[in-house]
Amino acid sequence: MRRWNGWGDEATVVELPAHGAAFLGARLGAGQVLPDASLEQVLAQVPASRLAAHPLISTDAEVRVRHARGQSLPDWLAMREGRFGQFPDGVALPESAEQIRQLLAWARAQDLVVIPYGGGTSVAGHINPQASERPVLTLSLERMTRLLELDEESQIATFGPGAAGPQVESQLRARGYTLGHFPQSWELSTLGGWVASRSSGQQSLRYGRIEQLFAGGKIETFAGTLEIPTFPASSAGPDLREMILGSEGRFGVISEVKVRVSKLAEQEQFYAVFLPSWEQALKGIRSLVQARVPLSMLRLSNAIETETQLALAGHPEQIALLEKYLALRGARAGKCMLTFGVTGNRKQNALSVKQAKQLLKGFGGVFTGTLLGKKWAENRFRFPYLRHGLWAAGYAVDTLETATDWGNVDNLLNQIEDSLRAGLAEEGEPVHVFTHLSHVYGQGSSIYTTYVFRPGQSYEQTLQRWQKLKHNASQTIVNNRGTISHQHGVGRDHAPYLAVEKGELGMAALRSLADHFDPDQRLAPSVLLETHE
């Protein structure tokens, strides 16, 4: 069963290995464990619903608890402490576009706020109810998960918007196809959520971001149904798909998603290469992508992430052997691990691997074969579970991310890491910070930074620490030519920083669209665009 106060299925437990605990202990001091609340304690706080009875709406307390929070660190702290703040007044569970339209009409008649809800995996406060005089209805798409149609000739699949990653892939794979969209949240996040938040998957280098995969579909708005046809491309004015991508529930509820799918590839493999320094590694990864070598994924850990990953892997003897091998070949302290993947037919893959190896050799790359790549692939969705292991050991972990042009990647990365590393200096608390680049483009790269710190004496103090770290890093990002998000979206947490990149005029344009589709600001108010009265 899915955890009510954390990530994923209860059956999956990822503990922090002893070696990893020692590694963190040496850097952050002994862990600080805070007490967890029980589900019963939380259920006792759920107030009476303000909603009239409706056949499609559950007002059950546990259902409301389970749809009240996402997966940001503030969400985590609230769930662990058992102080949820607001709960939705009810959770609607429609099974069709028609039922979504009925629910929206009812919401207008009853003067409700409506929060569209996919997998509940937001790390930016997309789905948290706010205190509101209007009752809050969370509209979950979890019953709309089916593959409705697969056009094999056009390679377009039509899905219910609530299909989570495994539901998408299993239904497609049964027919020989894949969407190829694998965000780290893949186990729980949904197709509709990916579209609404402009998600990106680990193999975007081959399959594209959700912007490239989203072919069209239906969006139910308070101004009517928007139906977006599936042209492969068009020059007929601004693209309506792009209006919905990143709309984060503000303009409407996605009721049907059409996606561009691919035949399952003949072969897929992942390889690890170690580069002797960050400088060399950065040049290597940029050269690879700018040379258009047809790879399906690229992920470059900086030196601290490489060191941390090897420490947390939990096999110190094997790691020691690996490090000895690498050192002999020139990759010593400061080395950076680059993982790359090829997906396609065998001959093309062989050429791609050969060209990648050749090119990386020019930057001192030490090739280690497929073993570590296989490990990466096996564990690609496990990282979110590690928050549990770290928390139990007395450490809080969060991530943040951006993207910028190549000419600014190193600068911005350093500024972000510095801002986090020094963020709790006033309190004398160290912060362990490391980074990888995992979505690379001809023009630049995403920057994905993880930071680990000790909780304070209380939940409140812990939240304050997070707020300080997050605010400083967010300011650092937008003031240094980074986007406030490359793959997590805006939500409420990033909304205050959005105007720096969109400009006041751009913000006003987005507001004019929100006013057009949702004149009463009934949908996910203050998400994406801060509330304006």
Next chain:
Amino acid sequence: MRRWNGWGDEATVVELPAHGAAFLGARLGAGQVLPDASLEQVLAQVPASRLAAHPLISTDAEVRVRHARGQSLPDWLAMREGRFGQFPDGVALPESAEQIRQLLAWARAQDLVVIPYGGGTSVAGHINPQASERPVLTLSLERMTRLLELDEESQIATFGPGAAGPQVESQLRARGYTLGHFPQSWELSTLGGWVASRSSGQQSLRYGRIEQLFAGGKIETFAGTLEIPTFPASSAGPDLREMILGSEGRFGVISEVKVRVSKLAEQEQFYAVFLPSWEQALKGIRSLVQARVPLSMLRLSNAIETETQLALAGHPEQIALLEKYLALRGARAGKCMLTFGVTGNRKQNALSVKQAKQLLKGFGGVFTGTLLGKKWAENRFRFPYLRHGLWAAGYAVDTLETATDWGNVDNLLNQIEDSLRAGLAEEGEPVHVFTHLSHVYGQGSSIYTTYVFRPGQSYEQTLQRWQKLKHNASQTIVNNRGTISHQHGVGRDHAPYLAVEKGELGMAALRSLADHFDPDQRLAPSVLLETHE
């Protein structure tokens, strides 16, 4: 010097070869030649300008004539007859974003209509002044053509919006780079125009459409300057780039364009393959693109286009030899020519060519090497000149285009060709119609149809013939799941058909943006969105 009443430079003359004239004569009857007006006759019609004097604005009659019309067939007929209808009251020639802002402020103060003007190559009525109580100022970007900055690390080039294809490429090639955007209008059309109309180039398979190449820039609007930063990707809400792409001058004037550029490739080659039938050819091209063989261009002519091209090539003996060779290998009557290109490093290109040949062999493909491919590359921008040769021989030619999903390509193509072929049946006039697919995607393809017909006894009758053909074909397209344009844009000619694909709600959303950026409907009124009062 550029022709005032037709395509391109006066020095370039493309005549219809005798063999081609005979071919058309057999299909359409003897040509019907209509008399051309002289520039002097046209200049005599230009009325006095209604504009006050302004240092950045020319009210010279010839300048106004040269900015009054695009390159649609109605434009051609108007220019040839010398009945231009409306002229702009003046042409502004700014040299900087600051001057554009000054001109917009002046236009507001003077209550003018403003038409942003790039290369004047619109084939959909984007830049034609309409009768208007407000004086009309055409704002030409032809003095803003410079490469302002080239960030080689991030592979981003900053250009003035008025840079035409050759200006873009020559400035980049001098530094070892290419944009790789080659629409057929490349010699005259401009970067700003490509962005505003969502253009696509012949090698979009490698370089992407202008949507993928446009990285950001500046747009001067009546609500202020919109500055779009250059992130490689972002999930921070709807993408403002996509709001400007396809805005066709309705929202603002593009004053600076940043584009994603590539290093010049080591090798580029084009090959021709003949497929024995349209059915086989269609399957072949779809297989190629769905298998993701890294090609840089694909163009498939249907049987009639193949036959027409070979007839119009003007070397009947050589063509006869080619046809003999093809027939021996199974490509006889009904054969279809497929041209494909590879651009990249030699090893990758060799593998791509090998895989393409192998795959096409499975569909009966007869490979002919690089000779015809070279011809295609040499002549890739000559087709628009052929209108002159055809007109002189007494034939009118026009093209129209759309895109649709693979499952609908054959159906839509046939419907379009049928509608054109039978379009003048009431008058007993045949129409020669042929088609190619030149932009292919995993999900579908563009459909590019050329139609040749005889002018009537008068210009008026000729225009009526065109209107009938164009209207029927446009209806056919939008009523059969095609987009009203894959690469030419909407302009005024396609605006009446746009609502079928955007829906009333989508149209209203676009209108809300137009109202936001241009509340007085001063910019290119009735382009893209029909005027609404």
